[in-house]
Amino acid sequence: MADAGKSIADQIKEQGEIVRKLKAEKAGIDKITEEVSKLLALKAQQGTDKDEKAGGKFVLKTAKGTRDFNPRQMVIRQQAFDKIIACFKRHGAETLDTPVFELKEVLTGKYGEDSKLIYDLADQGGELLSLRYDLTVPFARFLAMNKVGSIKRYQLGKVYRRDNPAMTKGRFREFFQCDFDIAGPTDPMIPDVECVRVVTEILDSLDLSEHVVKINHRKILDGLFEACGVPETQFRAICSSVDKLDKSPWEDVRREMTDEKGLDPEKADQIGQYVLRSGQDDLVEQLLADTKLCSSKSAVEGLEALKLFFRYAELYGVKKRVKFDMSLARGLDYYTGIIYEAVLTNQNPEEGVGSIAGGGRYDNLVALFDPKAKAVPCVGVSIGIERILAILENREVNLKMRTVETQVYVAAAQKNLLEDRMKICTELWDIGIKTEMSYKANPKLLGQLQTCEEQGIPWAIIIGQSELEKGVVKLRHVVSRHEEEIERTKLADVLKEKLSAPVF
Amino acid sequence: MADAGKSIADQIKEQGEIVRKLKAEKAGIDKITEEVSKLLALKAQQGTDKDEKAGGKFVLKTAKGTRDFNPRQMVIRQQAFDKIIACFKRHGAETLDTPVFELKEVLTGKYGEDSKLIYDLADQGGELLSLRYDLTVPFARFLAMNKVGSIKRYQLGKVYRRDNPAMTKGRFREFFQCDFDIAGPTDPMIPDVECVRVVTEILDSLDLSEHVVKINHRKILDGLFEACGVPETQFRAICSSVDKLDKSPWEDVRREMTDEKGLDPEKADQIGQYVLRSGQDDLVEQLLADTKLCSSKSAVEGLEALKLFFRYAELYGVKKRVKFDMSLARGLDYYTGIIYEAVLTNQNPEEGVGSIAGGGRYDNLVALFDPKAKAVPCVGVSIGIERILAILENREVNLKMRTVETQVYVAAAQKNLLEDRMKICTELWDIGIKTEMSYKANPKLLGQLQTCEEQGIPWAIIIGQSELEKGVVKLRHVVSRHEEEIERTKLADVLKEKLSAPVF
Structure with missing residues (x-):
């Protein structure tokens, strides 16, 4: 089977073409099956080869349809969350949280044809559980369970759908929903329209005005x-x-x-x-x-x-x-x-189009959970943040962005000053100043100053043996490289003053 | 089997006593098995009865060992998180996030005897997945996967353990961990001690000084x-x-x-x-x-x-x-x-004692994931927030606490003013003021003012037909019940000024 002259990867590519062509031609099922099994055999072979190369290790990845957020993505995500939460609070909502999984029965029969996309947990003895598919059904379960007849609540949380992921377009199997719901009796359409107002406020605040x-x-x-x-x-x-x-x-x-x-x-x-x-x-x-x-x-x-x-x-x-x-x-x-x-609308086609928020009125859902079938009318909207984040990350791709908030770096100009650096850090942490130093016992001064510039840390304290004996330290403004001598005993006060002034 | 004179619940209780007694006496296995099967039959009967009573509905609950957070608990949780994150940032950490489940292989062989507590997802075709057991192993996987050789990171997230829950003592199956880790080469013990400093800073800031x-x-x-x-x-x-x-x-x-x-x-x-x-x-x-x-x-x-x-x-x-x-x-x-x-130490025995944070150095974990077995030395600490929250919730049980941040409530003194209330809300939302109004078309004034007092909303605007015709509205300071008349056109400016002053 193996074609000695070609790499396994190339053979897989060619075999894949053959299968695709047969499928496109709607060839006989037997023929397709035969060629698919060749493809699978090649893939298995590749897998073995890989395993051997990596010393028996598995492929290093996150689960299909999921991703990590690196520190830069976290900054963008947190900024978006802050704006979304600010809007929810502006409309008087309080927040709650529910577990990531529910009894399977809670989710059963709530999602129509999409129910097949629910993740179930393995039966390891005990209850049958499923990962939440949205935040709405757990919210309704919460209302019934706690006999809450009226609440305006927001909730940010991850939900899970075994859908076909298209991650470049922001479609994931694990993704955030930011929900805003108004539960309880109201006169017609008043809260329904407010939900739309909330969506437009949020999309405007994220500069997604179109x-x-x-x-x-x-x-x-x-x-x-x-x-x-x-x-x-x-x-x-x-x-x-x-x-x-x-x-x-x-x-x-x-x-x-x-x-x-x-x-x-x-x-x-x-x-x-x-x-x-x-x-x-x-x-x-x-x-x-x-x-x-x-x-x-x-x-x-x-x-x-x-x-x-x-x-x-x-x-x-x-x-x-x-x-x-x-x-x-x-x-x-x-x-x-x-x-x-x-x-x-009118978005860059690369970013993909499609739904970015959705919702509606669901007046009978809570009653499904209530032992007396008591209804609590609800209306709400759910913002899908992943596609928004994809757009924001793309926009800010060339933007320099701090992922740490350190205000002061304690540097040494010579060897054997580790303990003095530690004492200064302690003093600054004690008064709430965000402070770092090198984890080396005897770091080079140049490397320490480079760290400050790379990380955008505004201030550096530089200590030296003779200065310490004179009772002074140097305070360096990192961007301008301006340095001044400060009395060691007044260091905390001087920094407090500098840091309360706007950072430039 | 059924004892007509007693409720099923009582019968179950009695039968449970019998089983416990036999077990304590180390009675013969046959005898115990016989009595246990009687107990199970009673429980099954009870289950059926319950189902009948609830019209075929299942028991309304969250999954074993999990809980909802209500708005009050969310306020306490968020305050604790804010203090914890402030400390992590004070020590120069950036944050990241990983998915709630990992490939099963990622977790395999990392937790010794505790591996049996890992939640697996059902095999629904595709990859075999498990819920994360801690944040440390996914962090190590992240470092290897992204070839990160040095980082100081914090992460707050839920982790999952199929342990015996003891929820009154803050031991859950779904619970938060707040992790701080320093990865990368360092001189000995410098970051190791900083982790302890971080723990003590956090416990002090939460007033858990003992x-x-x-x-x-x-x-x-x-x-x-x-x-x-x-x-x-x-x-x-x-x-x-x-x-x-x-x-x-x-x-x-x-x-x-x-x-x-x-x-x-x-x-x-x-x-x-x-x-x-x-x-x-x-x-x-x-x-x-x-x-x-x-x-x-x-x-x-x-x-x-x-x-x-x-x-x-x-x-x-x-x-x-x-x-x-x-x-x-x-x-x-x-x-x-x-x-x-x-x-x-020295805690109220009701709150239980035990570990509230833990961690250590793990210099070989990242290498397990790296194809070239490249080691990244790491040390870190994990704060378990559930027990802390149990203590804080208990402390603040009698404290009046706002769960919404609404600043202004727009009330009507008469009927038929819905549209005017809507216009004022829109105007205030537009300038970022947290504003609410009743969802009734014609709410009673007393009820609206009561809402303000109950919710701790500091200001109420009261509109009436004749005032609107005169171009004025009433602004009421809710706590003091002091009212003043304000020109309708100056309302936004007056409120901006009032709200920038400290709320008393």
Whole structure:
């Protein structure tokens, strides 16, 4: 099997081409299987070779679809989180936290077709557990468990989906969600519009101002299906076809409805006349005058709700950001009213497009957990931070950025001053000054000063034997390289004063 | 089987007593098995009854050994994190983050006997994954993977252990670790002592000043076993017996060594003459004069290291906090030098005692991940925050505490002012003021003012139809109930001024 003249990697590449070609040609399954097994054999061989080379070690990587955050990425992430949290607090939210895994039953039946993407934990005896798929279902479980009838809460946390990762586009298997939800009885649409206001405030504060928040309403979708004569049992299936309109042309979606899901082609065409439309309150008014659609009570209720939504959106200054998109469906089972999805527009194509936030109203989810089926109406929105971070990291790729906050570096000009450096560090730590020194017993002065410049540390204290005997130390302003002599006993006070002044 | 006169719960309790009694009496296995099966049958029956009562719903709870953090607990947690992070930054650390799960192979063989406590993910096709057991091993994997030879990093994150939870004592299956590690070549003991300084700074800043940091050195333990004639193959097994001395008396530990692990009783007695000793640098000096112990090169190296440790600990102002405890062993496989464990002393017995931080030097861990087995010497410490939080939550149980930061509440004195409230909120959000209003269209004034008082919101704006027509609003200082009339157009400016002044 092995081709002595070529590397295993090249052979794998060639064999991969063969398989791809056969698949593209829709060749016979036997032929494809045969060539795939050759490919797998080559890969296994490569694996063995690698193992031998690395002394039996496995491939050094993070799990598929996950990544580390290095210190620079952490600075960018923390800055983004700070802005997001500031917005949530500006709207009066408090925060809570839930475990990363839940009883499997908590998640079961909440995510429709996407349930297959849930990570389960191995059965090691005891309870059956799954990693959380979002923060919404655990939040609803929290409300029911603690009998909380009303709360405005935010939560930042990682969630887990066994999806196909596309990490350059910010699609991961482990990723952050930043959620803001308003739970409890309210008058119609007031909190629903505030959620959109929160999204736009956050995207603006992150300088992602070119975005649009698409909205739709579950009752309009249901009413539309009803008015077009779709049997109620097929609502969810047809809805999930409609959901694909953001990626596929109408012809493909129509074919799925008729060929795969057996919908009467005439009914599919009727649906097509609605779901391709988008607009603002003008579209709402048009549809309210559409006698066919308005034969459905559900549709009328949904349209009236959106009419109010646009009125409030104007008062909250976000109307220009909102687009009523009749094809917006969102897969999750638990939405009952308005649904949102924020997308970036006019972005660099390299960064990819797509949803950057989403949410909606889910009035019945908490009741699923409550022993007495007590409902707590909820509406909320979830910001997906990974795609935002990809954009921010890309923007700041050439920016010099500090990842440590050290204010003072204690350096020695000669040997045998380790203990004196230690004493000064102790003194400065005691008064809360961010202080570092070299971990070498006798470091070279040049190396120490280089560290200060590379790390952007503003001040260096330089000690020498004769100066210490005179009771003085040198204080160096790193950027200007200006040095001054300071009395050892006044060092702490001088530094406190220098550091309270703005750093230049 | 069922006893009609008693509730299932009572029957379970009684049957449980029977089983416990039989076990205590060391009754025959058949008899015990019989009674246990009765107990299980009762429990199954109870489960069914419960299911019926709850309309087929499962028990509403978080996974065993995990908990939610409510908003109040989040405030306490965040305050603690802020102090911990401030200390890490004061010592010049940057931060990073790693995924919550790793390839199973990354964790394999790193935790000795504790490896059985690792949570595995279910095999759903693809890679075999495990939840991280600590932050140290992923950190070492990060260093090797990114070829980082030198870094000072902190990381806060949740880790997972399938241990027996004791949640009232702060022992969970999901819990936070706050890690500080110094990686890279250094001169001896300088970073090792700084880690202890970091622990004491943090515990002091959290007002947990009554603590002691126990230290020992792997080379002293190994040297001691060598000097006492323990075969090298038994070092780890005997070490793990020694580790139990914090919970068990010497007699029990000795019995485990001789009866279970087959150690010569005479050798066990020799070990006992060392491991029960503790002290400071005076003990180090005594042991350096102990010819038997010093027959081991390893022991001498370890003792010399601790001598230096105490010298530096004095300079860093932490010597009084340190206790050299020869029984401190710590279970993890990867330590190679100094080991630490911080324990609270003189605490309220309700809060439980035990380790609150731990760590040590692990010079060979990174090499396990590096394809060329390149070593990166590391030392670090891990603060366990759960027990600390239990203490802080307990202390502040009667403290009134704000969980939201809202500064201004926009209230209406009459009906039909929803849109005017919305406009004012928008105006205040636009200039960054934390603002809330009622989600009711026509809320009662009294209820709105009550919300302000309950939530500790400092300012309320009260609008009325006639005032709006006059171009004024009322600004109410909530605590004093003092009200003043303000021009509507100057509202934003007045509030900005009020809010920049300290809130009283």
